[in-house]
Amino acid sequence: MADNKLLSLTEIFNQKFFRIPDFQRGYSWEEQQLEDFWEDIQNLKSDKIHYTGLLTVELINKKQIEKIEKWQDDIWLLEKGLAAYYIIDGQQRLTTSIIFINELLKSFKDNEGINFDTKEAWVNRFLFKKFGDNYKSFIFGYEKDNPSDEYFKTKILEQQSSSSDKVPEQTLYTYNLKFAKNYFEKKFKELNNNELEELFKKVANKLKFNFYEIDEELDIYVTFETMNSRGKDLSKLELLKNRLIYLSTLLNVDTATRTRLRKDINETWKTIYEFLGKNKDNPMDDDEFLLNHWIMYFKYDRSESESFAKFLLREKFVTKNVIEGKLVLDEIKNYIDSLGESVKVWFFLFNVEFSNYSEETKEWIQKLNRLSMRAFPPLLMAAMIKEKDESILLKLLQAVEQFIFLVFELTHRPSNTSNNHFYRLAHMHYFEKNEFSDINKVIENIEWMAQAINEEGYMQGWFDLDKFQSHINELAQKNEGYYSWSGLRYFLYEYELHLQEKANNNQKVSWSDFNKRKKEDTIEHIYPQTPKDECWKEAFKGNDKKQRRALLHSLGNLLLLAHSKNSELQNKCFDFKRKHKNTKGDNVGYFNGSFSEIEVASYNQWTANEIIERGIKMLKFMEERWRFSEECKIETWGITIESLLNVDFATANEE
Secondary structure, eight states, X not given: OOEEEEEEHHHHTSSEEEEEOTTSOOOOOOHHHHHHHXXXXXXXXXXXXXXEEEEEEEEEOHHHHHHOGGGGGGHHHHHTTOEEEEEEEOHHHHHHHHHHHHHHHHTSOTTOEETTEEHXXXXXXXXXXXXXXXXXXXXXXXXXXXXXXXXXXXXXXXXOOTTTTSXXXXXXXXXXXXXXXXXXXXXXXXXXXXXXXXXXXXXXXXXXXXXXXXXXXXXXXXXXXXXXXXXXXXXXXXXXXXXXXXXXXXXXXXXXXHHHHHHHHHHHHHHHHHHHTSOTTSOOXXXXXXXXXHHHHTOOOOSSTTXXXXXXXXXXXXXXXXXXXXXXXXXXXXXXXXHHHHHHHHHHHHOGGGSOOOHHHHHHHHHHHHHOOTTOHHHHHHHHHHOOOHHHHHHHHHHHHHHHIIIIIISXXXXXXXXXXXXXXXXXXXXXXXXXXXXXXXXXXXXXXXXXBOTTSOBOSSOOHHHHHHHHHHHHHTTXXXXXXXXXXXXXXXXXXXXXXXHTOOOSOOHHHHHHSOHHHHEEESSOSSOOSHHHHHHTTTSOHXXXXXXXXXXXXXXXXXXXXXXXXXXXXXXXXXXXXXXXXOEESGGGSXXXXXXHHTSSOOSHHHHHHHHHHHHHHHHHHTTOOGGGSHHHHTOXXXXXXXXXXOOTTTO
8 A cells, every 4th residue: 555654764763674675776876966955954053944855665575576586685674573665766865865874974983972872773774784793784785686776885884794795897887975974074074073063964954855655566677767857867778677677577478587587687787787887086977888788789770769769669668579579588688798799899989999900000009089970989889899809990980081081171071971871880780681781891881981982983982082172271260270170189199199109109198188288388389479579570571471370270380389388479589489598507499299299390491481381281191191092182182282281472582
């Protein structure tokens, strides 16, 4: 029978214990939600109550528990008169409250009282009960096979458990648990016992939950999806897990098979969240992974937003398909196996430093991360799963990088150019359909799509130098030129790597450092934007104002810096920039900077001639580095290098 009451935590945790079921997401509150919770407690007056929200639970009777293996360690709590509950909705607030209480109680000594009772009594009510000398059961926590279970017991409550020999898995959710623990620990260090006791009273007695016990007839999986339409939205990945577990209960299979499938689903999601949260400095989005896997595994439909979620949750994995026999166990099993396999390569695709790939392969994956992979992640994920020959995978990475740079950074095609085509390639390669089961055919196709020429000699591929020239001219008319080209940062870094390789030397500039610095601190105009000194007037006396502006923002005048320079120094004469003594008396300047700086330091002067000469050298590098076909090279195309540099005028010396 349903029960609906307004209760405090002290009343809720009276002869009850709670578990977060395996179909629920883990702890997802972050700093903002914790700040709001803390403010609510701080602002709550001692003679008032605070309505905290709905707490929906399902009573689990003893007969049910006796059949659930992961509850066996806690059956003795039932013998002591405690009632067992699943938490269907409200776990985020309840988990936060328990972490709050645990950290607060730690501030008191064992023999100290708090709120008219002993510390031990409150531990027994909210945290755990002991059975004998060495065994305990936890009052609040996760089901045993949940990846957060062991972490919550050992790292948050700091207790040993029956599985303490296991190393707790770390996921996005365990990271959030740890953050909450540290958050409250810092808050409580600033308070004395009287202040702490006042906070405890508020949390234990003044927070009121609408305690709602659902009817036995209600399906908890359906209830879960309905209840979680509030608060911090569930991801589609979390909803899908719940849906698949629900569908497993409807399959026409024996109990053992159904149980095994449910376990496989749980294990798959444990793997998924392990890898999505493996790098806490780069947590990965649930639904971005699910979307890209859907593209690879099923199909792509851009007819409406979030069509992947509609397909998975409203069309494919639905009750009707199971009942009508259109969705069977093998389909679900194959799908979750693919998810579990794919999330690992998905992680390495964006965190390649954790992989076992060769340094060369790692570097090319890093290049794609620097560029943005556009529509290629599903295809790359499929290839990383299917291809065991790393040399072939490397060729694919190089073809993809070439396409992205030529088509998007140079030609400036729309961001969705050929998306559907490459999505289909991903699906065909993954399932080994037609000729695209061969990765070499995939590579050939990508290269053809970029620079294809038809029999009449006309361009069929997406690359177009005329569009690049038009784009640079538009930027020049805004007095910006190459300095505002979106591909500049990536290009200059690739040019730096080219010079480093030629010098056969160690790296001087890392991408992470280069990319995090502001543009003005990383890319310098050699001929400065405010050339006040007489030396610059002399060097460019043969160029009119329009020409000087074009030279200023031309490619050859832009320099990747190893370290940020003082803004005053950027306007100094070229000889000073090349080499001068700093305040410590040390020689500094281009001569000992990045390889790009060292190259510029080799010039004796800096005039229009040097800017044009260096710009031509850089465009020649571009042709070679991104493997321009003969028909696509600048002069074959029918434009001059000088016009592409926006400096097709007579230089000072020529005059």
